Amino acid sequence: MFILNPQSGVPIYRQILEQVRRMVASGQLHAGAELPSVRELAVTHAINPMTISKAYTLLEAEGLLARNRGKPMTVVGPARGAARGQTPLNKRLEQIDPLVDQIVLAARQLQVSEAELVKALRRKWEETDE
Amino acid sequence: MFILNPQSGVPIYRQILEQVRRMVASGQLHAGAELPSVRELAVTHAINPMTISKAYTLLEAEGLLARNRGKPMTVVGPARGAARGQTPLNKRLEQIDPLVDQIVLAARQLQVSEAELVKALRRKWEETDE
DNA sequence: TCAAGTGTATTATCGTATCAATACACATAG
DNA sequence: CTATGTGTATTGATACGATAATACACTTGA
Numbered sequence: 001m002f003i004l005n006p007q008s009g010v011p012i013y014r015q016i017l018e019q020v021r022r023m024v025a026s027g028q029l030h031a032g033a034e035l036p037s038v039r040e041l042a043v044t045h046a047i048n049p050m051t052i053s054k055a056y057t058l059l060e061a062e063g064l065l066a067r068n069r070g071k072p073m074t075v076v077g078p079a080r081g082a083a084r085g086q087t088p089l090n091k092r093l094e095q096i097d098p099l100v101d102q103i104v105l106a107a108r109q110l111q112v113s114e115a116e117l118v119k120a121l122r123r124k125w126e127e128t129d130e
Numbered sequence: 131m132f133i134l135n136p137q138s139g140v141p142i143y144r145q146i147l148e149q150v151r152r153m154v155a156s157g158q159l160h161a162g163a164e165l166p167s168v169r170e171l172a173v174t175h176a177i178n179p180m181t182i183s184k185a186y187t188l189l190e191a192e193g194l195l196a197r198n199r200g201k202p203m204t205v206v207g208p209a210r211g212a213a214r215g216q217t218p219l220n221k222r223l224e225q226i227d228p229l230v231d232q233i234v235l236a237a238r239q240l241q242v243s244e245a246e247l248v249k250a251l252r253r254k255w256e257e258t259d260e
Numbered sequence: 261t262c263a264a265g266t267g268t269a270t271t272a273t274c275g276t277a278t279c280a281a282t283a284c285a286c287a288t289a290g
Numbered sequence: 291c292t293a294t295g296t297g298t299a300t301t302g303a304t305a306c307g308a309t310a311a312t313a314c315a316c317t318t319g320a
Contacts, residue, residue: 003235008232012278014139025240026239026241048277049297049298053299057297068297069296069297070287071295071296071297073296089246096236096237098138099236103226103233104251105258107226110156110222111156111158112156112222117251117255120226121233121248124230124234128238143307143308180309183267183268184307197267198316199266199315200315200317203266
């Protein structure tokens with residue numbers, strides 16, 4: 001369910017935070033959906049259960065997840081009042097903005113043209129087309 | 131010279147590593163070029179001199195920079211007058227690849243379309259057009 | 261010569277991130 | 291009731307990232 005890279009420099013619990021936020025915003029994790037158990041994730045990703053628990057706790061404090069003692073964490077959001085589906089596009093784009101900043105900075109420092117950057121992006125997009 | 135974001139989750143010294151690698155690969159930092167002093171960077175970015183020194187030390191171990199006792203760090207590279215251009219495009223693209231992975235993953239988790247992603251990218255590209 | 265500029269070593273402290281092993285409180289299927 | 295499944299608290303340990311304050315060796319311009 002998650003794609004975690006311990007070598008990336010980004011703390012594991014932060015990778016989980018970001019990925020849950022995204023999947024909730026997109027509706028891939030709808031309200032009421034259950035998240036993988038901490039022990040299951042700990043095994044499949046070879047990480048410590050408490051690391052995942054930390055992420056879950058923060059997501060609860062954020063209002064995205066709900067604790068159910070004895071049962072799996074469940075998704076609370078997105079916005080109850082609004083359409084039960086996705087967050088508006090501009091809100092979703094906000095979440096991706098820091099990455100856009102990063103990649104544009106990197107491309108400019110590498111003197112990779114906008115066209116080449118877009119090409120690399122499209123290439124990766126096709127590769128991950130499943 | 132560097133653009134550092136302490137909140138990004140990426141360690142500062144790693145941000146410096148990556149940015150020097152990029153600017154050397156693109157030729158923006160040509161062989162023999164001097165880098166900013168650790169004390170100057172420490173002041174302008176409000177970070178500790180030893181954090182920068184750590185990055186410089188690692189870049190020397192990597193073979194990209196040379197220590198000159200009493201003088202600034204310099205970029206190691208092909209002899210002056212020799213072909214000291216950019217590294218080939220595909221090599222530069224390799225450096226940007228992890229970021230491409232990240233952003234495509236994020237876009238798919240957010241269910242942002244390829245078209246919208248490219249649009250956001252072009253928008254940011256224009257903004258940073260200086 | 262000397263003052264100001266390099267990078268770096270040293271020692272110490274602090275906060276964060278992760279792991280390990282254990283234990284607890286609760287829910288639910290059998 | 292019991293076994294198994296939730297998340298979490300606890301304690302302790304290790305590693306990393308960053309800071310702070312000095313001090314050193316070296317170069318260079320005045």
